[in-house]
Amino acid sequence: MDRRYQVFISSTFTDLVDERREVMQALLEMDCLPAGMELFPAADTDQWTLIKGVIEQSDYYLVILGGRYGSTTEEGISYTEMEYDYAVQLGIPVMGFVVSEPDAIAWGKTDKNDAAAKKLGEFRKKVQRKMTKEWDNAEDLGSKVTRGLMHLIKTNPRPGWVRGDQALTPETRAEIAELKARVAQFEKKEAENSTSQLIPIDERFAYGDDQIELHVVHKGFFFKSASEDGSLTYTWDDILEVLGPFMIDEAPEPLLRNTFNNHMLLEIQNGTDGDWSREWNDQSVEISDKSWGAIIVQLRALGMMTIGTKKRTAADKSVYWKLTPAGDQYLVSLRAIPSAVINVH
Structure with a gap:
């Protein structure tokens, strides 16, 4: 059965526009369904509630780390790290892609204060405790996402999504037919029981020739x-x-x-x-x-x-x-x- 997998792409945004584009293109070429912030519709739902819903529906989760920690919540944690932690909490297979040479990143694409840089370093160490690959540029990242995701799909099978007309396999149809037959037998038995246990009319009330x-x-x-x-x-x-x-x-x-x-x-x-x-x-x-x-x-x-x-x-x-x-x-x-x-x- 032809399955397509929804893949959540998590990263900071303005400093990794080209990289995200390459990753999305790679996923589309693999017949996967990319999901990321640039695809989110405008909605009345608050941002984090919307993000969690998309992560919950995803089969795999990819996080890309560059030179910025990203915008943070009132608690001081970035949305990227919150997304990562939530995917791990749900048991969704995750894979990290970290820039190979952080010191070579252009100054305009890095954090401008030590506190954010420190949090990024700690976050990078957290991500590297699981499966990760290093990347050099946008094109390199795209190719490594392709190879890395193929391995992730092979080692961590997920339900994925199928076309509605392909969802019912011959085995599933046979199982449904068997269940319908059982239900029919049960209903027949219930009808027989109700007939055999016929409740007579209540003769306390007027009836017949009354x-x-x-x-x-x-x-x-x-x-x-x-x-x-x-x-x-x-x-x-x-x-x-x-x-x-x-x-x-x-x-x-x-x-x-x-x-x-x-x-x-x-x-x-x-x-x-x-x-x-x-x-x-x-x-x-x-x-x-x-x-x-x-x-x-x-x-x-x-x-x-x-x-x-x-x-x-x-x-x-x-x-x-x-x-x-x-x-x-x-x-x-x-x-x-x-x-x-x-x-x-």
């Missing part, structure tokens, strides 16, 4: 602002027979409520209740919020209905309801036709 009076609002077509209130009486079995089939999978509450409204309208049109004996065209019947809420609460209390769990689109704000295993079993016993009733022709 009755409930539902408050209904009846609006006429010609007098839309006028309405008549009335009531219809149903058993809980009647209600489940109407709503249950729609909840075998999952159904949005507006659909369930509209289904029951239409059922009540047919009841009224068929004259099943004397209070609703008059006929209207284009009538509209609505169950009251209180009565509808009573149905929802009762079916949940009985353990016949529960909230749906399927994922919906963000735009779908409806509440979905489905039958519980107990509710499904009860509905089947309620609506299934016994074989003795079936006429065979």
Whole structure:
């Protein structure tokens, strides 16, 4: 698999512009991803937080030491040394490149006070305790970075980065397929267990032939602002027979409520209740919020209905309801036709 490695380049900046350019070119020729301060985007995040994040994502870390210690924090430590210490702390493979003849560096590219020069000397000794190479000029540095990094990659393998279309190897795909099969088996087993351990309906609450009076609002077509209130009486079995089939999978509450409204309208049109004996065209019947809420609460209390769990689109704000295993079993016993009733022709 073709991997590319992110390499963090750490150094002072203004005195090593040419050297950093050579190093970046060398890394690009190796198909590596160079990361350094000149590549950092402008951001609201403070500088050190941003630097740490880039180091954490890097596979290798290179530090280049010239004639300057660099700008320091309030604690008096340079950012270059802080970066180096942080990479070592994270266990990222590091490699140092130190100038071979510090005394030959042009005066304008060296520290101008003894305190900074002393800290640079101490930092150089720290870096040289790990793998280091000396360099003479920018071109020499570029070639030594190439050879040194090749050795570092060979002796310290890192994850690197791969193209998204190459990330899934045949072995990985096979492993994912196996895991999916295991998940399917687990889900099947869980479903079987839940069925075998069916929780019966809660008979402490009214159900079956027990009755409930539902408050209904009846609006006429010609007098839309006028309405008549009335009531219809149903058993809980009647209600489940109407709503249950729609909840075998999952159904949005507006659909369930509209289904029951239409059922009540047919009841009224068929004259099943004397209070609703008059006929209207284009009538509209609505169950009251209180009565509808009573149905929802009762079916949940009985353990016949529960909230749906399927994922919906963000735009779908409806509440979905489905039958519980107990509710499904009860509905089947309620609506299934016994074989003795079936006429065979």
